[in-house]
Amino acid sequence: MIIAENLIEDLQIELKENVLPLTIEGRKFLDETHFLTLFQESGAQIIFFSDAISKGEKEAINMLNEISRRKYNKVMIFTPSSKEELEKAIKNVKFIENAHYTINEANRKKREIFSSRLSHLVGEEDLGVLDLNENRYIHYGSIKIDENKCTLCMACVGVCNAEALKAFENEGELKFDASVCTDCGYCEVACPEKCIEVIYDKLELNPSYFGQKLMAKDEPFYCIMCGKPFAPKKSIEKIASTLLPIFTDELKKKSIYCCPECKSKLLFGEYLKKKEQL
C-alpha cells in the first residue's frame, strides 16, 4: 500500500496482515516501472492512496490495470479516494498467483527494467495489443523497416537515444528491440532512404515484442586494396551510385571501394606524386 505523506498523519485505519504501508515523501511521481516493480516484488495487488494523482500516474495505472485484467483477470492497482474506499481496498487486496518476480535492476535503464518485467508478466501468452493513442505521457510503439530499401547506413542507430536500434557492424546487421522504443520518431526522420515507418502508441503484449529482432542484414564489402571488410555491401553500392556520375577522376572513383585507411593512402599518395612532379 502506497500512501502520500500528507495523508498518513490523521489516518486511523486498521491494517490487515501482509499489508505493508509505504509513504511517498513530498510530490514525487510514480511511473509504470515503479508500479510494476512494487507489484512484482510483492506479488500482490497495490493500493495507491493519494489526493493528487498526476496525469502521468493515471496513464500508468490505467495501462497496468488493463494489462493485469488481461493476464490475471484482476486489477493491479487500486486507487481509493476516501478513507472508506481505502478500508474497502485493504479488505479486498490480494496476492496474485505467479505474479512475484524479482530482477537485478543495477545499471539498467527504466525502460529496460519495465521491458524485462513486462516480458515476464506476458510470458508465452498473446494478450493482444494495447492502444495508447489517448496517452500524453506514456508512449510505447514499434517500427517497420523495408529491408529491400535499407542500405545499412546506420544513421537511424545514431539518433536512437533509447538504444532500441543497434548496429552489429561485424555481422552487417541492424537489430531492433520494440520494448525499449520510446516512439520518438527520430529514426524515421533521419533515414535517408525513407524506409522506416514508426507505429505509434501500440504496445504489443506478446513474446515477440520483447528482445532484439533482426531488421536488415547485408554481406560485408571488402576493401579492393587491403581486402578488409569495412562496410555493408548495399551502403557502398548506394554511395557508388550517387558519386560515380559526379566523379571524373579515376582515382576518386576507385577510392569509393576502399576502406578509410586505404582511401587516405590512395589519395595522399597521389597528392605527393603530383607535388614531386612540380
Ligand code: SF4
Ligand atoms: S537506410 Fe534507414 S533503416 Fe537502413 S540503416 Fe540507414 S537509416 Fe537505418
Ligand code: SF4
Ligand atoms: S522511434 Fe525513437 S526510440 Fe524508437 S527506434 Fe526510432 S529513434 Fe529509436
